[in-house]
Amino acid sequence: MHAPSASISRAQAIVAALLAAVCLVPFAYLAALSVADPWTFPALAPEGWSLARWGRMLTGAGALGPSLSLSLSLSLTVAIASTAAGYVTGKFIAYHPWRRRLLVLAYVPFVMAPVILGVCLMYLFLRMRLAGSVAGVMLAQTMFAYGFSIIFFNAFWSARLKAMEDLVATLGGTTAEAYWRVLLPVSVGMLLICFFQTFLISWFQYGLTLLVGAGKVQTLPLKVYDFVSEANMYYAALASCLLVLPPVALLWVNKRFVFRQGLGTT
Secondary structure: OOHHHHHHHHHHHHHHHHHHHHHHHHHHHHHHHHOEOOOOOOOOOOOOEOOHHHHHHHOOOOOHHHHHHHHHHHHHHHHHHHHHHHHHHHHHHHOOOOHHHHHHHHOHHHOOOHHHHHHHHHHHHHHOOOOOOHHHHHHHHHHHHHHHHHHHHHOOOOHHHHHHHHHHHHOOOOHHHHHHHHHHHHHHHHHHHHHHHHHHHHHOOOHHHHHHHOOOOOOHHHHHHHHHHOOOHHHHHHHHHHHHHHHHHHHHHHHHHHHOOOOOOO
């Protein structure tokens, strides 16, 4: 009686292992290529292995150090600003009589592709002297991240949370106390999820950054494409590894602290 179920579970484990291997092979290849010495056809393996490229990047001697720092600071700023603003704005829209009409405005940045919208807004950025600057790229990315944050939190604010806020007011609490003691603790999981998502929106942005930044704001995605276009596969692999590391770390944090502890539910 137990033999069929045991064979099925064994087959499922084998299939899961194969799928995991297929998913991990590209990342393993990038990691290997980033530390490989010259690797030419028809050799099956590189001439040797070296961490020299990683060392040059970490010591700031390479061009990837500044790009990594810029991408991290840019994405963190966009994520924090858009998450905080979307949290408050989403609450305002969720309880507003014109909720549906106001929510349509949050979808405006997603009506067209980021590059097309950037072209439409390029005149405004030029007049404001923000084209080719980090501030201009940050503003352009925040437009998309802020819209996403509003849509995300609009579904979060419910009648239950409104009742909890009203209860605090009934007991004599202030608005600040309602946020600090009730709403923010309940919202921790959703705030983290929105922060992760908006961080990734900024982190992987290429077309809008290239257009508004005029090629002067060299974020990590731009460096990856530059190395690929130059056929510099070793530094392209290194830049790709750096590009993948933050999303992997966020995925681990998301799984470890949000969903496992039930913070994503209210």
